[in-house]
Amino acid sequence: MAMTATISTQSPAPRPQASALPPGVDIKVRRPKLDYPADTRDWAGDNNAFSRFMEGLSMLFPEGERFFVESVNKYRDQITDPVLKKQVSAFAAQEGMHAVEHHKYNVRAAGPLVEELEAVAGLLRRPAVQRFLSPMNRLAITVALEHFTAIMADELLRNRVYANEMEPHHAKLWLWHAVEETEHKAVAFDVYRAVGGGFVRRAAIMQVMTTLFVFGSAGLLTRLLRQDGRRVSARDAGRFLNLAFGNPGFFRQVFPAWLQFFRPTFHPWDHDNSDLIARWKSEYADA
Numbered sequence: 194m195a196m197t198a199t200i201s202t203q204s205p206a207p208r209p210q211a212s213a214l215p216p217g218v219d220i221k222v223r224r225p226k227l228d229y230p231a232d233t234r235d236w237a238g239d240n241n242a243f244s245r246f247m248e249g250l251s252m253l254f255p256e257g258e259r260f261f262v263e264s265v266n267k268y269r270d271q272i273t274d275p276v277l278k279k280q281v282s283a284f285a286a287q288e289g290m291h292a293v294e295h296h297k298y299n300v301r302a303a304g305p306l307v308e309e310l311e312a313v314a315g316l317l318r319r320p321a322v323q324r325f326l327s328p329m330n331r332l333a334i335t336v337a338l339e340h341f342t343a344i345m346a347d348e349l350l351r352n353r354v355y356a357n358e359m360e361p362h363h364a365k366l367w368l369w370h371a372v373e374e375t376e377h378k379a380v381a382f383d384v385y386r387a388v389g390g391g392f393v394r395r396a397a398i399m400q401v402m403t404t405l406f407v408f409g410s411a412g413l414l415t416r417l418l419r420q421d422g423r424r425v426s427a428r429d430a431g432r433f434l435n436l437a438f439g440n441p442g443f444f445r446q447v448f449p450a451w452l453q454f455f456r457p458t459f460h461p462w463d464h465d466n467s468d469l470i471a472r473w474k475s476e477y478a479d480a
């Protein structure tokens with residue numbers, strides 16, 4: 194029997210670099226209509242510690258998210274998969290919108306202090322710090338912090354006790370941001386993997402960034418409470434600590450998901466939480 198061999202003159206299709214998104218998940222750029230009643234100072238649980246904690250977290254977003262986008266875009270030319278390239282654009286657009294909305298939110302919360310407080314995350318974008326961090330380390334920082342935001346988003350969307358404590362206009366901002374963090378949770382990771390980023394680097398950087406996050410958010414909480422000028426009552430302190438560490442214990446709940454990052458074969462979509470995105474879409478008409 195005669196054997197024939199065909200030699201293709203076409204170059205092979207580029208290897209996929211983007212991970213497949215679960216059915217129904219799309220990295221969609223939204224422009225939600227957000228406004229906040231003027232009389233909701235203690236908008237989270239009628240509790241100044243809880244409200245100032247969330248506002249402190251929000252102070253990290255505008256500069257932090259600009260840093261993420263810059264770190265990922267630095268590798269744009271090395272991405273050969275058109276699907277991942279498109280995801281990077283959608284990721285940048287979502288993070289850009291988050292930065293804008295959280296900055297407006299931060300001005301409302303901190304007034305003239307806003308620049309000083311946003312500068313905490315802005316340290317990452319300072320030329321002196323950028324010179325010290327290689328592009329690969331900046332990308333690994335982004336991968337670590339994107340996992341951080343993804344696991345916090347998961348808990349916020351899954352367990353509605355936190356959002357139910359919030360004034361609904363404020364809850365809308367936090368839930369919208371959480372959904373989009375879930376949609377794009379693998380983009381920075383896939384870029385990191387595509388350009389040769391390894392396990393040891395991302396695992397080491399996650400430990401450093403977790404420590405910085407703990408000190409950074411505690412510092413911002415303290416600064417905002419000082420500006421507030423009111424003592425935290427025993428009732429408010431107890432309720433806040435219980436939500437954070439007791440029952441349900443936000444940080445206790447996210448800890449197992451944080452640990453998952455230290456598996457060498459970890460991928461953000463190992464945990465398919467697309468049901469949370471679908472639930473949010475069914476609840477918000479402008480989703």
Ligand SMILES: [Fe+2]
Pocket residue numbers: 258287288291370374
């Ligand atoms: Fe974001």
Ligand SMILES: [Fe+2]
Pocket residue numbers: 288339342374377
């Ligand atoms: Fe993000």
